[in-house]
Amino acid sequence: MFPKNEHYNMIVVGAGHAGSEAALAGARMGARVLLLTTTLDAVALMPCNPSVGGPAKANLVREIDALGGEMAKNVDATLMQLRMLNTRKGPAVRALRAQSDRKLYQQRMKLTLESTDNLYVKEALVTDLLVQGSSVRGVKVADGSEIFGDTVVLATGTYLRAVIYIGDYRDSSGPQGLKPANALGENLGKYVATARFKTGTPPRVHLRSVDVSQLDIQPGNFFKGGFSFETASVESRQLPCWLAYTNEETHRIVAENLDKAAIFTGAISGTGPRYCPSIESKVAQFPDRRGHQVFLEPEGWNTYEGYLSGLSSSLPAPVQLRILQSMKGFEDCEMLRPGYAIEYDCIDPLALHPTLQVKGFQGLYCAGQVNGTSGYEEAAGQGLLAGANAIRELRGQEPVVLRRSQAYLGVLIDDLVTKGTNEPYRMMTSRAEHRLVLRLDNADRRLAHIGRELGLVSEQRYDRCAKKWSAIERLCSSLESQQVRPGRETNELLQRSGSAPLQRPASVADLLRRPELDFWSLAPLHGQYEVEQQTAEQVEVEIKYSGYIEKQQRAIDRMERMENRSLEDVDFADVRGLSREAQEKLQQVRPRSVGQASRIAGVSPADVNVLLVYLAQRSKRRSYSEQ
Amino acid sequence: MHQDTIAAVATAVGEAGIAIVRVSGGDAYQIGDRLFSPVKGGTLQDTPGYRIRYGHIRDPESGKAVDEVLAAVMRAPRSFTGENVLEIHCHGGPKVTQRILELFLQSGARMAEAGEFTKRAFINGRLDLSQAEAVIDVVRSRTDSSLDVAVQQLEGSLRRRIDSFRERLLDLVVRVEASIDFPEEDIPDVELGEMQTIISSVRSEIQQLIDTADDGKILREGFKTVITGKPNVGKSSLLNRLLDEKRALVTEVPGTTRDVIEEVVNVRGIPMRVLDTAGIRSTTDVVERLGVERARDLWREADIIIHVLDASIPLTEEDWDILDATENHKRVIVVNKIDLPRSWPLEDLPLDSSTKLVEMSLLEGNLEPLLDTIVQLVHGGMRLRTEEALVTRTRHKQALAEAEDDLRQAQQTLDDGLPVDLIAVGLQGALEHLGEITGETVRDTVLERIFAQFCIGK
Numbered sequence A: 001m002f003p004k005n006e007h008y009n010m011i012v013v014g015a016g017h018a019g020s021e022a023a024l025a026g027a028r029m030g031a032r033v034l035l036l037t038t039t040l041d042a043v044a045l046m047p048c049n050p051s052v053g054g055p056a057k058a059n060l061v062r063e064i065d066a067l068g069g070e071m072a073k074n075v076d077a078t079l080m081q082l083r084m085l086n087t088r089k090g091p092a093v094r095a096l097r098a099q100s101d102r103k104l105y106q107q108r109m110k111l112t113l114e115s116t117d118n119l120y121v122k123e124a125l126v127t128d129l130l131v132q133g134s135s136v137r138g139v140k141v142a143d144g145s146e147i148f149g150d151t152v153v154l155a156t157g158t159y160l161r162a163v164i165y166i167g168d169y170r171d172s173s174g175p176q177g178l179k180p181a182n183a184l185g186e187n188l189g190k191y192v193a194t195a196r197f198k199t200g201t202p203p204r205v206h207l208r209s210v211d212v213s214q215l216d217i218q219p220g221n222f223f224k225g226g227f228s229f230e231t232a233s234v235e236s237r238q239l240p241c242w243l244a245y246t247n248e249e250t251h252r253i254v255a256e257n258l259d260k261a262a263i264f265t266g267a268i269s270g271t272g273p274r275y276c277p278s279i280e281s282k283v284a285q286f287p288d289r290r291g292h293q294v295f296l297e298p299e300g301w302n303t304y305e306g307y308l309s310g311l312s313s314s315l316p317a318p319v320q321l322r323i324l325q326s327m328k329g330f331e332d333c334e335m336l337r338p339g340y341a342i343e344y345d346c347i348d349p350l351a352l353h354p355t356l357q358v359k360g361f362q363g364l365y366c367a368g369q370v371n372g373t374s375g376y377e378e379a380a381g382q383g384l385l386a387g388a389n390a391i392r393e394l395r396g397q398e399p400v401v402l403r404r405s406q407a408y409l410g411v412l413i414d415d416l417v418t419k420g421t422n423e424p425y426r427m428m429t430s431r432a433e434h435r436l437v438l439r440l441d442n443a444d445r446r447l448a449h450i451g452r453e454l455g456l457v458s459e460q461r462y463d464r465c466a467k468k469w470s471a472i473e474r475l476c477s478s479l480e481s482q483q484v485r486p487g488r489e490t491n492e493l494l495q496r497s498g499s500a501p502l503q504r505p506a507s508v509a510d511l512l513r514r515p516e517l518d519f520w521s522l523a524p525l526h527g528q529y530e531v532e533q534q535t536a537e538q539v540e541v542e543i544k545y546s547g548y549i550e551k552q553q554r555a556i557d558r559m560e561r562m563e564n565r566s567l568e569d570v571d572f573a574d575v576r577g578l579s580r581e582a583q584e585k586l587q588q589v590r591p592r593s594v595g596q597a598s599r600i601a602g603v604s605p606a607d608v609n610v611l612l613v614y615l616a617q618r619s620k621r622r623s624y625s626e627q
Numbered sequence B: 001m002h003q004d005t006i007a008a009v010a011t012a013v014g015e016a017g018i019a020i021v022r023v024s025g026g027d028a029y030q031i032g033d034r035l036f037s038p039v040k041g042g043t044l045q046d047t048p049g050y051r052i053r054y055g056h057i058r059d060p061e062s063g064k065a066v067d068e069v070l071a072a073v074m075r076a077p078r079s080f081t082g083e084n085v086l087e088i089h090c091h092g093g094p095k096v097t098q099r100i101l102e103l104f105l106q107s108g109a110r111m112a113e114a115g116e117f118t119k120r121a122f123i124n125g126r127l128d129l130s131q132a133e134a135v136i137d138v139v140r141s142r143t144d145s146s147l148d149v150a151v152q153q154l155e156g157s158l159r160r161r162i163d164s165f166r167e168r169l170l171d172l173v174v175r176v177e178a179s180i181d182f183p184e185e186d187i188p189d190v191e192l193g194e195m196q197t198i199i200s201s202v203r204s205e206i207q208q209l210i211d212t213a214d215d216g217k218i219l220r221e222g223f224k225t226v227i228t229g230k231p232n233v234g235k236s237s238l239l240n241r242l243l244d245e246k247r248a249l250v251t252e253v254p255g256t257t258r259d260v261i262e263e264v265v266n267v268r269g270i271p272m273r274v275l276d277t278a279g280i281r282s283t284t285d286v287v288e289r290l291g292v293e294r295a296r297d298l299w300r301e302a303d304i305i306i307h308v309l310d311a312s313i314p315l316t317e318e319d320w321d322i323l324d325a326t327e328n329h330k331r332v333i334v335v336n337k338i339d340l341p342r343s344w345p346l347e348d349l350p351l352d353s354s355t356k357l358v359e360m361s362l363l364e365g366n367l368e369p370l371l372d373t374i375v376q377l378v379h380g381g382m383r384l385r386t387e388e389a390l391v392t393r394t395r396h397k398q399a400l401a402e403a404e405d406d407l408r409q410a411q412q413t414l415d416d417g418l419p420v421d422l423i424a425v426g427l428q429g430a431l432e433h434l435g436e437i438t439g440e441t442v443r444d445t446v447l448e449r450i451f452a453q454f455c456i457g458k
């Protein structure tokens, strides 16, 4: 299967969400890419619920799309339900969330990989890296063959030395009974520091055994567009989800059996995410709650398997069944698969450069859950950048590092490589300091030019994006300059929308800034009836919130000044006056800029001042010695 | 590097109870032994580090006990400055404390320069740079009393006040953020009315704190004083007495113009900055040298005017001009030369609420009543004392003002009926500005709390 002397520009290990994007990016950039997976049947598997998006995560998906990645298109093509969340909470936190058909999602991604030129998807279990000095040379696979590649992207997900737990049952296994990667897990420690994380899944039930008439139905809402800026329209047929609740009886069963839960018996040492607690953690930590929400979600068009979001558990299977049957509507429920906890190795992301290259190893990149993150969207985004950067390194081009003010993806990677993480890292809007500019609706404006530079976004698509945005800008400025005079007609129009009459002339934009008015209610004044809905919304956001956006832009400008103070050639051992803790942390993280340094835990504002003073002195010394 | 031994009063003005005289340097214990007699016998030189001894400070000449004190011994290098440090904790009030300091100065210690303890601590590697901010302030602060305020304020009540603002805002932000980031969990939305209440109460408390900033500024930066009066009334005698009493600090800070230099005198722990026109000592008057207009500018700039009059010769037109021109300004009228026969009655002087009167002889009299009067006048309008919350750094005031402004905007956003993510901008901004003072970051704290408070998860 692997002819001797075969050579690739990039070998991607793992064909999950990170690996798929990495391989696609590399191949679409024209490199020869090998994508290895333990089984071709698990490409782009969603072992948790087949749900994509939500606050911040939806923005990640749009960013991936703007950069020329595949995830958004894959969701749009396979979704069964689409909802817009947070509609009333504001433009910056509006969030698209989709349920995909798990099997269709996998199939479509696999087909995309298979149909991409230069991309070879093959089945093999990687056991070790081939390393020469400080450069990676390829990988070794289970049958002992060596495969050579200029660069390697590790996207091994939760498979490294994976162990699953169900009560006191323990098995060396990846998610859903898939093969774990034990040898690679053991060998990886030779190259980077590793940690052990855990996560969990809930039981699956037969949908026909649940009396959904007793549950609250949650239909999707239809949107014309989907995640991708290229999707014209998505499937209009949608499947509903249902909302169920645990009750005191459920909690009693959980409490009585807590000692049998794998996470409480002490069997598991890994750290789990706090935002995804098992039902046993919920009951133990919030004993006063009388009920927790559980969503019943279909797994696909062609199956009656249902996923129970909110009920992740590592209790013994019989206890899980009792828990299920204690809930209203689930009395006769049939459990198809029990939930389980899974523990796996990941690397300490502090070992990474912001390019996702492993420090000290040329050509070696890591992406996805192996970096200590959680979530498909987080993984896919990293995969795309790791793949692109590996190829750029090979070609001697500048790597792509996104700024915090530019993308959630920038926030994600900066957080990881600057602060590390002690639990699986999930993206949230509250992690970004400038979320008003990192909106769902402007991801293409923020990133399409980078996608184009990478060679992942076509000229044609880029032009379309540029045109759209210049039209929006033109419309904005025309509304700013278009004057409205007070008068009977105008004031009647305003009154109809519950708005105060006009006293003196104002621009249409001024009126649009009134909370109770929107683009369409002002149409008689500006006359722009032909505008597309998307554009109208865009213009509304840009004008209504311009004051806030400008304020954030100023904060960004201030931050950028620190981001531009380079520390790349500073030996922190040379800098006198730093606290010891700061010195250690700086030497470990090796921040690229004063801005990044200031975000390291243990580096105080005083240490930042010391760095600034050091830089100032050094440039003075340099200018002296140049004279 | 041999360092001489320095001493200063290390507690703040207005603080009741204990005052500390701090002594640092190689000879601290030898000098101490000349003045301190422990009740249980022995000497300070034989006392091991980190011990406190009880005894008396005695005047070596008279042998009389000046005060009952505790003497704390902290040996090099494990002391604040890294040198031998002796601290005398006395409770006899400001005058006794001053006397004890004088005894130390007479027995071989030198008056510490502004921030000199801290400077030494820094040089000897006893302060890491996490304290650097404080150091910068401290080196600039002009007496040890303001030094204490600088050091205390972050641990003390300012910190508590800011923590309370932060706490209330954090709680709000945490709930807002949780509802934004986890819309599909059953997290209740924060009610607008509640948000309204919290924002406006924190806002008004921040405003109160900002109002104290000016008081704090006096403690840190001192108060500006102009000594004025017609020629020959005793202005330079006054300045020289102030400087002679070893309260003077060596710093001669260049003033706002080339004509004016500034001398800093420690008055009861508050830096008194005498704007010296150089005219005082050369017996030429400010008015004479600079002209009335410039003199008025100088007066306006001053926090306090000391107007010296000669009791032995009748008041002249010139005296009255100055009296009129300085009306309504905080001033001390020094009626000097009362050792000579008086040529006019005190009742002649106009007295208003901002004027204090001191009769004295600069030639032979005691300076203390004048100093008391000055301190009273400076302190009179202050709402706060050092043990209460004080904003003494401009940077802190600035941060508070910005926090207040952010909250104002949040409130406006709320009133405009705009969505919660925009209200959050103001709330987060306010939290960040408060964090600039306490050195805490917002983002991680918010996340910590979301997870601790809400049951979130698939």
Ligand SMILES: Nc1nc2c(ncn2[C@@H]2O[C@H](COP(=O)(O)OP(=O)(O)O)[C@@H](O)[C@H]2O)c(=O)[nH]1
Binding pocket: B229, B230, B231, B232, B233, B234, B235, B236, B237, B238, B280, B281, B283, B284, B336, B337, B338, B339, B340, B360, B361, B362, B363, B364
């Ligand atoms: N008898 C007496 N003479 C004083 C007193 N204060 C100052 N003098 C004298 O008055 C003269 C003028 O004092 P000086 O301080 O130079 O006055 P200036 O011109 O206001 O600075 C000097 O000869 C001083 O010695 C005092 O309280 N009593």
